[in-house]
Amino acid sequence: MSEIAKLKVGKKEIDLPIKKGSVGPSVIDVSKLYSETDHFTFDPGFTSTGSCESSITFIDGDKGECYYRGYPMDVLAEKSNFLEVAYLLWYGELPSKTEWNEFSDAIKNHTMVHEQLNTFFNGFRRGAHPMAIMVAVVAALSAFYPDSINISDPAQRRISARRMVAKIPTLAAMAFKYSLGQPFVYPDNSLNYSENFMKMCFAVPAEPYKINKTFAKALDKIFILHADHEQNASTSTVRLAASSGANPFASISTGFTSLWGPLHGGANEAALNMLKEIGDVKNIPEYIKKAKDKNDPFKLMGFGHRVYKNYDPRAKVMQKTCHDVLSEIGNNDNKLLQVAKELEKIALNDEYFIEKKLYPNIDFYSGITLNAMGFPTTMFTVLFGLARTVGWLAHWKEMMVDKSARIGRPRQLYTGAEPREFKDLSKR
Ligand code: CMC
Numbered sequence: 001m002s003e004i005a006k007l008k009v010g011k012k013e014i015d016l017p018i019k020k021g022s023v024g025p026s027v028i029d030v031s032k033l034y035s036e037t038d039h040f041t042f043d044p045g046f047t048s049t050g051s052c053e054s055s056i057t058f059i060d061g062d063k064g065e066c067y068y069r070g071y072p073m074d075v076l077a078e079k080s081n082f083l084e085v086a087y088l089l090w091y092g093e094l095p096s097k098t099e100w101n102e103f104s105d106a107i108k109n110h111t112m113v114h115e116q117l118n119t120f121f122n123g124f125r126r127g128a129h130p131m132a133i134m135v136a137v138v139a140a141l142s143a144f145y146p147d148s149i150n151i152s153d154p155a156q157r158r159i160s161a162r163r164m165v166a167k168i169p170t171l172a173a174m175a176f177k178y179s180l181g182q183p184f185v186y187p188d189n190s191l192n193y194s195e196n197f198m199k200m201c202f203a204v205p206a207e208p209y210k211i212n213k214t215f216a217k218a219l220d221k222i223f224i225l226h227a228d229h230e231q232n233a234s235t236s237t238v239r240l241a242a243s244s245g246a247n248p249f250a251s252i253s254t255g256f257t258s259l260w261g262p263l264h265g266g267a268n269e270a271a272l273n274m275l276k277e278i279g280d281v282k283n284i285p286e287y288i289k290k291a292k293d294k295n296d297p298f299k300l301m302g303f304g305h306r307v308y309k310n311y312d313p314r315a316k317v318m319q320k321t322c323h324d325v326l327s328e329i330g331n332n333d334n335k336l337l338q339v340a341k342e343l344e345k346i347a348l349n350d351e352y353f354i355e356k357k358l359y360p361n362i363d364f365y366s367g368i369t370l371n372a373m374g375f376p377t378t379m380f381t382v383l384f385g386l387a388r389t390v391g392w393l394a395h396w397k398e399m400m401v402d403k404s405a406r407i408g409r410p411r412q413l414y415t416g417a418e419p420r421e422f423k424d425l426s427k428r
Pocket residue numbers: 045229232262263264265267291292298299300301302303304305306307356358361362363
């Protein structure tokens with residue numbers, strides 16, 4: 001017999017079914033609450049609310065663990081590659097050799113974007129933030145590929161997803177090149193996913209380009225770490241947008257919009273800027289003081305997480321990747337890394353951070369790493385979005401085949417004016 005929770009509202013008592021997942025906390029199903037009690041639940045920021053069933057990613061926030069389709073994310077970062085992880089997230093299983101060949105060939109077949117999209121870029125100021133460009137050009141893909149926007153056709157869903165996995169790196173590199181005033185570099189399908197992306201970002205027509213294998217490997221790892229993270233703000237945004245039946249390109253573009261904020265994907269940019277602002281180990285205590293001051297809006301960027309109440313497992317892999325990249329360029333005594341490590345040490349021993357369970361998150365070390373690889377801060381969130389695209393797509397697909405999925409429509413606690421009479425302007 002399944003468990004129930006009992007809820008008393010006034011004189012009425014109702015039974016609420018408890019649903020169990022495969023691992024992790026169970027949920028109390030409140031979907032009948034309004035029809036049976038005339039009350040809504042109230043949970044701003046969704047701290048206790050499950051919005052859907054999902055079998056993609058599981059996070060154990062207390063232990064600091066994250067699994068994609070049951071595989072520990074750090075093991076995937078070590079042993080797999082980003083495109084294989086994209087396959088895993090979409091299909092639920094790792095590919096066989098034949099499946100891998102078909103999938104990776106298909107992605108390579110779609111790396112180029114419609115030539116007309118190039119002219120779209122010219123409408124932007126050269127100084128436009130690349131995230132502003134991404135929000136627009138990803139949505140614009142629906143105008144270029146209208147043959148794959150019928151969401152009830154599984155074949156069209158698959159092709160639109162593959163197009164985005166293949167083309168978003170090309171668009172991201174174009175956004176970067178545009179900001180530099182350099183010509184776009186076409187994809188090179190003889191390279192793997194991350195190598196190709198590096199080439200599109202850093203090659204120039206005047207010189208031969210040599211792939212730095214350590215950087216490409218590090219970037220691939222960074223993409224894996226960012227690939228999915230269950231129902232975070234951007235993924236929930238994509239789900240909500242798609243719940244109305246919006247086309248896949250339009251839906252994924254909303255992920256970029258939500259990701260841009262400094263509390264989410266924009267934190268890597270903000271974290272590096274913060275480390276630069278601190279500048280020297282001797283200034284750390286002043287910033288720790290500011291972070292603890294209730295009247296100061298300053299927060300330690302790259303610290304804290306809604307779900308992790310332990311060290312973010314992604315931050316551990318990121319710290320190692322950061323060392324690999326800095327060793328490659330012979331910059332082990334990097335000043336920003338010194339500031340970051342010391343800041344981490346001090347914060348982890350400070351009562352305020354211990355009590356609130358605030359640990360470094362993925363963004364704490366990613367900025368230093370990407371910066372050392374040659375990416376400007378404005379590109380950091382773009383790289384996050386490129387990687388998270390495969391997670392958004394997996395959630396989108398899951399939702400498309402979920403028979404219980406309905407249009408997302410939260411309710412509210414209304415605190416505005418009570419119904420009143422309209423007065424003519426002359427009488428106000
Ligand atoms: N520095 C100082 N204090 C903090 C920090 C921080 N980075 N993060 C949380 N706190 C405090 C916060 O002031 C609050 O204190 P009190 O209980 O006294 O009001 C308490 O800790 C709980 O924080 P919260 O903001 O209520 O927690 P949340 O779950 O709503 O927010 C968060 C999570 C990640 C938005 C927040 O920790 C934060 O703003 N961190 C800095 C931004 C950041 O690094 N974001 C990247 C997240 S990981 C990448 C991703 O998945 O997007």
